[in-house]
Amino acid sequence: MTSTIHPSVPGALPRVLSIAGTDPSGGAGTAADMKSITAAGGYGMTVVTCLVAQNTTGVRAIHTPPTDFLAAQLKAVGDDVVVDGVKTGMLGTAAIIETVEQWLDVHQPPVLVVDPVMVATSGDRLLEPDAEAAMSRFCRRATVITPNIPELAVLVDDDPAPDQDAAVAQARAWAADTGVAVIVKTGHLDSRLATNLWVGPEGPLAEVPCIRVDTTSTHGTGCSLSSALATRLAAGDDPATALVWTTEWLHEAILHGSELVVGHGHGPVDHSHRMRRLAAAGQPVAWLTADDVPATLVTPDQLDPTTDAPAAATPTAPEVPASAVPAAGPWTAALWRAGSDLARRIADCDLVTALVDGTLSPGIFSFYLGQDACYLAEYPRALAAVAASSTDPAEAADWAAGATASQVVEAELHRNWLGADSRPPAPSPVTRAYVDFLMARALGDDHPVGAAAVLPCYWLYAQVGASLPQVPDDHRYAGWLATYRDDAFITATATALGHVEKAMEVAAPAQRSAAARAFLISCRHELEFFEQALRMDGLR
Numbered sequence: 001m002t003s004t005i006h007p008s009v010p011g012a013l014p015r016v017l018s019i020a021g022t023d024p025s026g027g028a029g030t031a032a033d034m035k036s037i038t039a040a041g042g043y044g045m046t047v048v049t050c051l052v053a054q055n056t057t058g059v060r061a062i063h064t065p066p067t068d069f070l071a072a073q074l075k076a077v078g079d080d081v082v083v084d085g086v087k088t089g090m091l092g093t094a095a096i097i098e099t100v101e102q103w104l105d106v107h108q109p110p111v112l113v114v115d116p117v118m119v120a121t122s123g124d125r126l127l128e129p130d131a132e133a134a135m136s137r138f139c140r141r142a143t144v145i146t147p148n149i150p151e152l153a154v155l156v157d158d159d160p161a162p163d164q165d166a167a168v169a170q171a172r173a174w175a176a177d178t179g180v181a182v183i184v185k186t187g188h189l190d191s192r193l194a195t196n197l198w199v200g201p202e203g204p205l206a207e208v209p210c211i212r213v214d215t216t217s218t219h220g221t222g223c224s225l226s227s228a229l230a231t232r233l234a235a236g237d238d239p240a241t242a243l244v245w246t247t248e249w250l251h252e253a254i255l256h257g258s259e260l261v262v263g264h265g266h267g268p269v270d271h272s273h274r275m276r277r278l279a280a281a282g283q284p285v286a287w288l289t290a291d292d293v294p295a296t297l298v299t300p301d302q303l304d305p306t307t308d309a310p311a312a313a314t315p316t317a318p319e320v321p322a323s324a325v326p327a328a329g330p331w332t333a334a335l336w337r338a339g340s341d342l343a344r345r346i347a348d349c350d351l352v353t354a355l356v357d358g359t360l361s362p363g364i365f366s367f368y369l370g371q372d373a374c375y376l377a378e379y380p381r382a383l384a385a386v387a388a389s390s391t392d393p394a395e396a397a398d399w400a401a402g403a404t405a406s407q408v409v410e411a412e413l414h415r416n417w418l419g420a421d422s423r424p425p426a427p428s429p430v431t432r433a434y435v436d437f438l439m440a441r442a443l444g445d446d447h448p449v450g451a452a453a454v455l456p457c458y459w460l461y462a463q464v465g466a467s468l469p470q471v472p473d474d475h476r477y478a479g480w481l482a483t484y485r486d487d488a489f490i491t492a493t494a495t496a497l498g499h500v501e502k503a504m505e506v507a508a509p510a511q512r513s514a515a516a517r518a519f520l521i522s523c524r525h526e527l528e529f530f531e532q533a534l535r536m537d538g539l540r
Contacts, residue, residue, distance in 0.1 A: 013041060013042055013043045013235075014041070014042045014043070014084040014085055014231055014234035014235045014236075015042070015043045015045065015081055015082065015083055015084045015085075015234075016037045016042040016043065016044055016045070016083070016084065016085040016086070016087065016227070016230055016231045016234055017044075017045045017046070017047060017077060017083045017085070017086045017087070017109070018030050018033035018034065018037065018044065018045065018046045018047070018086075018087050018088075018089065018227055019046075019047045019049060019074075019086065019087070019088045019089070019091070019100055020033060020046070020048070020049060020087070020088065020089030020090050020091075020115075020223065021048065021049050021050040021051070021052045021062075021089060021090035021092070022048055022050070022051050022052050023052060023054055023220070024052075024053065024054070024055070025054065025055040025056055025262070025263060025268075026262070026268060027056060027219040027220040027262070027263075027267070027268030027269070028054075028219055028220030028223050028268075029052065029089060029090065029220070029223060030046040030048060030089075031220075032220035032223040032224045032227070032268070032269075032271065033046065033087060033089065033223055033224075033227035034046060035224070035271035035272065036223070036224040036225075036227040036228040036231070036271055037087075037227050037228070037230075037231045038271075038272075039228065039249065039253075039271050039272060039274060039275055040227075040228040040231035040232050040235075040245070040246070040249070041231060041232075041235055042084075042085070042231035042234065042235065044227075045077055045081065045083075047070065047073040047074055047077060048065075048070075048073065049064070049070060049089075049090060049091055049092055049096050049100075050062055050063065050064045050065070050090060050092050050096075051063040051064075051065070052090075055263055055265070056219055056262065056263030056264060056265035056266055056267050056268070057263065057264060057265035057266075058265065062092075064092060064093065064096070067095045067096060067099045070096060070099050070100075071099050071102075071103070074099070074100070074103040075103070078103060078106065078107045083107060083109045084109065084110060084111065084234040084235075085109055085110070085111035085112070085113070085230040085231060085233060085234030086104070086109045086111065086112050086113070086230065087112075087113045087114075087115065087226050087227040087229075087230040088100065088112070088113075088114050088115065088138075089115050089117055089223055089226070089227075090117045091117065091131075091135065091138070092127070092131065093127075093128070093131050094128075094130045094131045094133075094134040096131075097131065097134040097135060097138050098134065100138075101138060101141070104141065110234070111143050111230055111233045111234045112141065112142045112143050112230075113142065113143060113144055113145070113146060113226050113227070113229055113230035113233070114138065114139050114142040114144075114145045114146070114226075115145075115146045115147075115222055115223065115226040116135050116136075116138075116139050116145055116146075116147050116151050116155070117135075117151075117222075118132055118135055118147075118151045118154055119148065119150035119151045119153075119154055120150070121148055121149075121150065121188050123150055123160070132154065136154070136155055139155065139178070139180065140178045140180060141180075142180050143180070143181070143233065144180065144181040144182065144183060144198070144229070144233075144239070145180060145181075145182055145183070146182075146183040146185065146222065146225060146226040146229065147182065147183075147185075148185060148188060148222060149161055149167060149185070149186075149188055149189065152167060152170050152171060152174070152182065152184070153170065155170075155174055156170045156173055156174050158170060161189075162189075163189060163191075164184070164186050164189060164191070164195060164197075167184045167186065167189070168184055168197060168199055168203065168204060171184045171197075171199035172199055172200075172201065172202075172203050175199055175200045175201045176201040179201070181198055181199065181200045181205070181239065182198075182199045182200075183196055183197070183198060183199075183225070183226075183229070183243070184196070184197040184199050184204075185222075185225070187212070187221070191212070192211065192212060193209045193210065193211060193212065193359075194209075194210055194211070194212045194213075194251075195207060195208065195209045195210070196208045196210075196225075196243055196246075196247045198239045198240065198243050205239055205240060206239060206240035206243045206244070208243050208244050208247040208248070208361075209359050210247060210248070210251040210359050211251075211357040211359055213251070213254050213255050215254060215255075215257060215258055216258070216265075216266050216267060217254060217257025217258045217260070217266070217267040217268060217269055217270075218254060218257070218266055218269065219263075219265070219266045219267055219268045219269070220268055220269060221250065221254065221269060224250055224253065224269060224271060225246055225247075225250055228245075228246045228249060228250065229242055229243065229246045232245050232246055244361060245537065248361065249274055250269065252270075252273055252274050252350065253269035253270050253271055253273055253274070254269050255273075255350075256270040256273040257269040257270045277534075278535055281528075281531070281535060287520075287521055287524045288306065288517055288520055288521060292306045292517075292520070293306075293338075293513055293516050293517050293520070294513060295510065295513055296509035296510050296512075296513055297509050297512035297513045297516060298509050300330040300331050300333065300334035301334070302334075303334040303335070303337060303338040303516060304337075304338065305320065305337055305338055305339075305340050305341055306338055306339070306341065306342075306520060320336070320337050320340040321340055321343060321344055321347075321463075323336050323459070323463065324462055324463050324465070324466030324467070324490075325459060325462045325463070325466075325490060325493045325494050325497065326494075326497075327497060327501070328494070328497040328498045328500070328501035329501040329505070331500075331501050331504035331505060331512070332497050332500055332501045332504070334516075335452070335455075335500075335504075335516060335519050335520075336459075338516065338519075338520060339456070339519065339520055339523040342460075342520070342523040342524055342526070342527050343460055343463055343523070345527055346460055346463075346464060346526060346527050346530055347463060347464055347467045349527070349530050349531055350531075350534055351364070351368070351530050351531060351533060351534055352464060352468075352530065355477050355480070355481065356468055356469065356471065356481070358471070358475050358476045358477060360477070364533045364534065364536065365477070365533075366418075367425075367533045367536060368533045369413065369417050369418055370418065370424070370425035371425070371427065371428055371430075371431045371529070371532065371533070372413060373410060373413050373414060373418060373424055373425070374424060374425060374426075374427040374428075374431050374435075375427075375431055375434065375435060375529070376406055376407075376409055376410035376413065377410055377424065378427075378435035378438070378439070379403075379406050379435065379438065379454075379457060380402075380403035380404070380406040380407045380410075381403075381439060381442075382435070382438040382439055382441075382442040382450070382453070382454050383399050383400070383402045383403035383406060383442075383454055384399070384400060384403045385439070385442035385443050385450060386399045386442050386447070386450045386451050386454055387399035387400040387403065389442070389446075389447040389450055390447055390451075390499075391447075395499050395502075398495050398496075398499065399451075399496075399499070401492075402458075402492055402496070405488075405492065409483075416479075417480070428532060430525075430528045430529060430532040431529065431532075433525065433528075434522075434525040434526075434528070434529055437453070437521065437522070437525060438453055438454060438522070441453035441454075441518045442454065445514060445518070446507070446511050446514070447503060448500075448503035448504055448506075448507040448511050448512065448514075448515040449511065449514045449515045449518045450518075451496075451499060451500050451503045451515070452500055452503070452504070452515035452516065452518045452519040452522075453515075453518035453519065453521075453522050454496075454522070455496055455497070455500050455519060455522070456519060456522040456523045456525075456526050457522070457526065458489075458492060458493040458496045458497075459493055459496075459497065460523065460526050461484060461489070462484075462489065462490055462493045464484050465481075465483075465484025465485040465486075465489075465490075466485070468481055468484060468485065500515075503515070
């Protein structure tokens with residue numbers, strides 16, 4: 001499929017029908033399909049082919065209702081709703097497949113994604129021979145099919161592919177014979193990457209790599225991928241864009257699945273993690289409350305670690321991570337302790353993880369670079385303002401040197417990474433809010449406040465750099481990751497810490513309080529800056 005498909009009603013959510021079996025434990029089948037369709041931006045509907053008594057430890061029993069009831073379900077949906085996309089899962093018998101075919105002949109939805117449930121990843125055959133033959137025939141009417149490696153082998157009458165190249169060759173042969181595209185899923189192959197590829201008669205049209213997650217929370221991944229992919233295609237995405245979105249969303253769902261703590265076997269993925277993450281980012285909740293920082297700071301031990309996590313989620317205080325660039329005294333040590341949760345969240349955030357493992361998509365990386373350029377175009381002004389407010393000539397010279405260095409980094413960023421002729425992008429709301437906050441503190445508040453506000457850009461980036469593992473020279477982002485560990489930047493960070501320590505020491509208690517608030521809010525701005533690119537749709 002190469003055309004772009006749009007919902008039949010402009011502006012409406014794509015209406016996507018799942019035709020599959022059930023899972024009362026919620027991780028697979030129609031339950032997973034509904035969650036996936038919703039997460040991918042569609043309106044989900046279900047027609048049940050069979051009732052399955054299963055949980056995370058396995059299948060216990062299957063009840064298959066008469067096919068006339070299946071036909072009645074299909075007719076009820078088709079008589080009332082225009083269906084923009086269909087995903088099929090467990091069809092079970094030749095009679096069920098024939099019933100679904102008859103309905104498709106009448107309604108002909110623009111998108112049909114077939115998950116050909118024929119063979120378990122263990123190699124066990126799941127269908128009787130007549131049903132297996134019917135499924136092979138059924139796959140030929142699809143827009144795209146999403147077989148696992150053993151199922152792909154059955155379709156092409158070959159042994160299961162031992163590696164990605166062999167799987168792509170099998171998929172290409174199938175696509176050339178049928179005109180139907182294949183999603184090659186390498187998650188069950190023995191490799192570091194779990195890559196999804198859209199393969200047509202000419203070969204791979206799109207290739208989306210992600211790092212394999214060491215987890216047992218993989219129940220329902222096949223169902224989830226196919227139903228989310230059907231939704232994105234029905235919404236109008238081209239194949240490559242749909243596969244990128246689906247793969248990256250599912251990777252996040254797998255990555256956080258164990259946090260659900262569901263079941264004693266292979267647990268489900270967290271279908272709604274991305275939605276909750278985005279919803280949390282949009283909450284109009286104050287980053288700091290009046291209780292987080294005392295109105296007057298007399299001693300450093302008045303500052304406690306701050307966190308916006310629910311109290312029930314943190315029954316004990318987490319250990320404060322060691323600072324890669326040591327604090328310069330008791331006041332900067334107190335600032336580090338207060339912002340430690342934010343420092344940890346930045347170091348562990350998904351964008352940094354994807355940068356390190358090399359799977360961050362080029363589009364997201366380009367967005368991040370562009371916003372970094374916007375930030376660095378403004379940050380020197382804040383440093384210059386802090387320099388101007390200092391009464392110590394040597395300190396003022398250090399802050400001014402930082403401003404010059406930032407301008408040099410910005411120029412080098414454009415030249416080496418964005419291209420010398422590239423036009424700087426418009427700052428995002430997150431970037432704009434951060435630089436405006438820094439300028440307001442540097443120009444409108446006392447010197448200790450401005451100095452504390454600009455410190456996180458030094459300290460937190462140095463912390464990220466210290467936490468990064470070494471990557472090979474041919475790593476996609478090796479050059480960029482090296483900038484986090486620059487020796488000159490570490491020295492500048494230590495110098496800035498010394499100046500903030502001195503400013504906090506001589507400040508009045510109310511000034512210290514304002515400075516601590518500025519530091520913590522800047523830390524939160526840093527977290528938002530790192531995470532903003534992962535809130536974008538359609539970047540690849």
